[in-house]
Amino acid sequence: MSASQYANNNTFDSEIGLADTGYGQGQVLVNPMHVASIYSAFANEGNMIKPYIEYKGDAKPEYYIEGAFSKGAANTIKEDLIQVVENANGTAHSAKIDGLKLAGKTGTAELKNSKDEKGTEIGWFNCFIADENSSKQALLISMVDGVENKGGSHYLLPKAKAIFEKITK
Numbered sequence: 001m002s003a004s005q006y007a008n009n010n011t012f013d014s015e016i017g018l019a020d021t022g023y024g025q026g027q028v029l030v031n032p033m034h035v036a037s038i039y040s041a042f043a044n045e046g047n048m049i050k051p052y053i054e055y056k057g058d059a060k061p062e063y064y065i066e067g068a069f070s071k072g073a074a075n076t077i078k079e080d081l082i083q084v085v086e087n088a089n090g091t092a093h094s095a096k097i098d099g100l101k102l103a104g105k106t107g108t109a110e111l112k113n114s115k116d117e118k119g120t121e122i123g124w125f126n127c128f129i130a131d132e133n134s135s136k137q138a139l140l141i142s143m144v145d146g147v148e149n150k151g152g153s154h155y156l157l158p159k160a161k162a163i164f165e166k167i168t169k
Contacts, residue, residue, distance in 0.1 A: 004030045025109070032141045037064050039126050039139055042081060042103065046074035078103055082130050092125060094154070095161040100168055103130035104160075106153035111145075120145060123153035125160050129168070136168050 008027045012018045020026030030038075033051050040049035046069035050062040069077070081103035084090040091106040104127030112119025128139040140163060142156045 002029075002031050004034045032143065035126060036139055036141050038068075039128060039141070041065075041068050042074050042078040043128055043130065043132070043137075043139070044074075045071045078130060081105055085127070091153075092127070092157055095125070095127065095157040095164075097161060097164060097168075100129065100134070100164065101131040102127055102164065104128070106157070108152040121152060123150070123155055125153050125156040127160050127164070129164070134168075138164065138167055140164070 006021050006028055007017065012021075017026050021028050033053075036051045037048040040051070041047055044061070046067055047063050048065040048068045050064040052059070082101060084106070085092045085096050085102045085104050087093065092102075092104045095102065095104065104125060107124045109122045109124070110119040111122065122143055122145045124141075124143040126139075126141050129137050140160055142160055144150075144156060
């Protein structure tokens with residue numbers, strides 16, 4: 001798995017560079033497996049689950065980082081992510097499924113060499129089942145590049161919704 005980073009040289013040259021990381025721009029690089037681990041902490045009281053790629057029928061959670069977030073911080077973020085889907089004004093509301101509580105985050109990144117040029121957009125949507133009493137648990141990390149004319153991250157919402165509808169039937 002490629003390493004994630006927050007800055008090319010592990011330092012910031014300016015306050016603007018530091019601020020850019022706050023919304024996922026600048027020199028931030030995060031691979032999908034790290035994103036999956038991070039999001040797993042919001043559903044697991046702040047403990048990051050060690051991801052795996054191949055299906056395991058009898059999988060038991062292994063922790064990648066225990067206590068990566070406090071239980072309170074993880075719950076606050078989870079509740080906010082639920083509103084992204086559940087609230088009528090949430091950016092992922094069109095992925096809402098009646099009777100299933102989902103938590104998610106949409107985003108769009110732009111890849112370019114300078115802020116004066118037009119870049120390629122990458123849309124993403126990360127979503128998980130936020131009902132701990134559900135017999136089915138799932139986390140979806142989805143990205144697509146070249147979404148400029150497809151609606152950005154919103155291109156992924158109906159696709160994600162269809163996946164969650166299928167796995168929870």
